Amino acid sequence: MKCGLEIHQRLASGKLFCRCKSDSSEEAAGQQVSFTRRLHVVKSELGEVDAASGAEAIRGRTFRYSSPARLVCLVEGDEEPPHAIDENALTAALAICHLLHARPVDRLHIMRKNVIDGSNTSGFQRTALLGLGGEVQTPSGKLAIQTICIEEESCAILEAKENSASYDLSRLGIPLVEIATAPDLKSGKEAQEAALAIGQLLRKTGVVQRGLGSIRQDLNVSIPGGARVEIKGVQDLSMIAKTIETEARRQQALLEIASEISARLEGRKIEPAIFDLTEIFQSTACQVLAKAIKNKNKVLALPLPSLAGLLGKEISPNRRFGTELSDYARSMGVSGIFHSDEDLAKYGFSEDELAELKVALSIGQKDAFVLAAGEAKKAQAALFKVADRINSPSLPGETRRANPDGTSTYLRPLPGKARMYPETDLPPVPITLKMLEEAARIAKKAQRMEEEQERLLSLLNDELAAQLSSVRGLVSHNSTFQLSATTSELSVFTEAIKLGVEPKFAASTLTNTLQSLKREGENIASLDEPRIILAFRACQGGAFSKAAMAEVLRQMCREPSLSPQEAAKKLGLEKLSGAALEEIIKKEGHDFKSLMAKYRMKIDAQEAQEIFKKIKK
């Protein structure tokens, strides 16, 4: 088996080709923008239609885009030419090239990659090749990097229907770095470890976005005799190994089915002879067919002589060859297919209908059939696609979407070269010495920061250290990273330690406390790094006790304009200490336990205990 990775990592700068923010955390409210578009297929200069684009065009769908108005401009709306490439994003990507030992190109040429599934309003994605070669250290040795590209993020799909789809426009244009490894990974485990290693290296740069969706892995998998299959959008790192192994098994199973088909057909092909069976199902109890007929659509069938039993063959967990064919049919705009290896009675097919169908298609025991319902043109295209797939002597190279269970679903054919052409609205960008120096500086800082982090983490127990290193920057993932930041560039943790905060308390605040606030629905995005540091400082300075930290931070989430001191005051959690504490202990402190129960959030246990002891004496 051969496997390569394509890692897509969002950069924490403004959008790549306009001056909108990449950060959508706080902007959901307010005026909305929405519009409806269509995309059509375009021919290349050679008169070729790219296979991937062509497959989409047949569906003729409409696309609805929407976004909070503050997050998009005319550029995302395909109503204005792109602005110059974002310099911070470019430098960040160059820093990543540096860390991966890739050689940057001398001049960047921005390209358009045709994508007409609606995920880009323009009908293409802007992308540029930035770095070539390179390597990354993984647990199983050095892994070669082939290319590093900088490109724009697509819209997020909100809902997909047969004839339409809706997208969140705000995500469009966020800068991404795409890192493609050589196809040298030999197992799912190796691939998963490599993905983790690259992901960790990217985070160290401090110039990447964090949080859900900020990193995605695409997998390229092929087995001997199989085909190159690109599996897109594996979001959960821990699913990589399983997804790859499932894909290898799928290709193996399909190879077996292919040889069985060729044995049974003895070199013949399936004739794409389509039968109109709408008449037979006029009063069917099958809901899908009844609905199609009611909408004046057709029920079409394709007989598959000698292929009985093959469509029911399992190729992946819970996925049969029939499921696979159904995916292809769906890509032509029908809702799916019925086939003879399914229990059709379950869908409401009557025995009479099935008998009539068999007569109409003149098929017997050894034969199979496939049924599709929908607009005549689409249903026909769907069945042609099924016939094509069965007749294909080799496995088709294709793009598939990762499913959460490790299986994958057919998306479209692999894109070809016809898909890429230059972005004529932007001149090429020479990579200057100044950019390279800035990139080297960021890379160096990342290395330094790592060393410092490791030293500090060594002060903690293993569990907390592991947690901290995994959520480090939890709070900063939404804030737009400024490469030009002049103040301390170390993390909040380092900063807190510098203030004299006890490492364990700092770590648990940044992990457990923030995570539970987030879980409880607080908007922790409003707690940016400077505000958390202020809270540590206030706590350290005696404004409130460590026990009150969680509540103070909660209040600061709710009222972003409050300082930590104001938040503590508002909650009545100002710290009692020194003379005031002594007063209270003298008055109420007969029992230390009940005293703590009453004033837990307002006093420091250690200090109280000392005073308590002093008074008792």
Added chain:
Amino acid sequence: MPVPPKKSKKGPTPEPGDEVLAICEGREFRGILLPPSLKDDSFITIKLDSGYNIGIQKGKITKIEVLKKGEARLTAKKEQSTTPAPSSPFTSFISCGGTIVNKIDYRTGAVHPAVSPRELIEGLPALSKYSIRARMLFSIASEDMSPWHWVRIAEAVAGEIKDGAYGVVLAHGTDTMHYTSAALSFMLQNLPCPVIFTGSQRSSDRGSSDAEANLLSSFLAANSDLSGVFVCMHENTDDETCLLHFGAKVRKMHTSRRDAFRSISSLPAARVWPFLEKIEKVSERCPARSPNSKLTVDTKLNTKVAMQYIYPGLRPEAFKQLFDYDGVVLVGFGLGHVPVNLSGEKNSYSLLLQIKELIASGIPVVLSSQAMYGRINLNVYTNQRVLREAGVIGHMCDMTPETAYVKLMWVLGREKKMGKIKELMEKNIAGEITERTEFSSY
């Protein structure tokens, strides 16, 4: 074609289009050599097998060799195509150039206005129901259009209608489309059928081009029950509806949006749903198709007309050159203001004298407004009355500056007498002046 300097000593000289192998700092780059992106480019550009282009500094290249000579296909063919008239009633499609017929050269990235009209139509299956006679008249960007081109276009349209076209669709660059549509509105009168100008703000080579909706709408409009000259472009940023604007009452109001065209001081003529194949009248003024109407073609223009934008601080000397023209359109302020400085403010300039002199020397001066929307009214302020008394033309007119400019050329093409010129300029001829302005027209 310029050639990278450090070429291999043996073998042919690498030329754009060739498959080459370049060695640069020990690394090999294999791909197609592209023409230089800029003049005196110090980089070479190679299209790699992956489809990506990269730029390599010439100075770093140690060796470059040709692996395979290219097939000299780096410039798109210019195809002058005319298809024979179908025997059944046909829609004429005339291409005058512009973004809508621009085509990207996928290998070089250059944009050429070289798509043949036939190719454009074949790319749109929805047009297959029409029988179309397509011809390419020009292949130029609209900023390069001149009044000479307007005349050729008007003659071509008249020719198509004489040949029996049921309707005419014109592909045109958007920047000056409203000048050409205004010109045809005056040149072609008593039209029996619709003449539709269309274009696109996104070139046809991209999946999101507005060309499809605009063309589909234009063909629907060309086959509708209307007559007259119209511009047909997107109504808003959606791809669902287009508007038909009266040819002399429309203007490009945005540099880049697909709904850049707006009817000015008028409702649009009609709304078109290209994908529902529906068309509905919006304005009462929309003339009906009249097959028996006898087309009048009157293309004579006097192109010696100047347009002068008025702005604060404009010095009277700037008017000197206007005396070389046969007519002047002033693009004034608001209701029709030009600095006249009646109060004698010492830091102001007055243009009144120059305007009076222009008129006295037989040069008609037509006033339009930078406000774009609304009517000129020279009665409201004393400052304006002096202009009216001086003989400035345009009182109570609601023409755009561009329409006024085109109209003045057309009027001067047939009239020499100041009185007659004024009468024609202030009278509605081709839908350019309305008597009442509806609320919803702004």
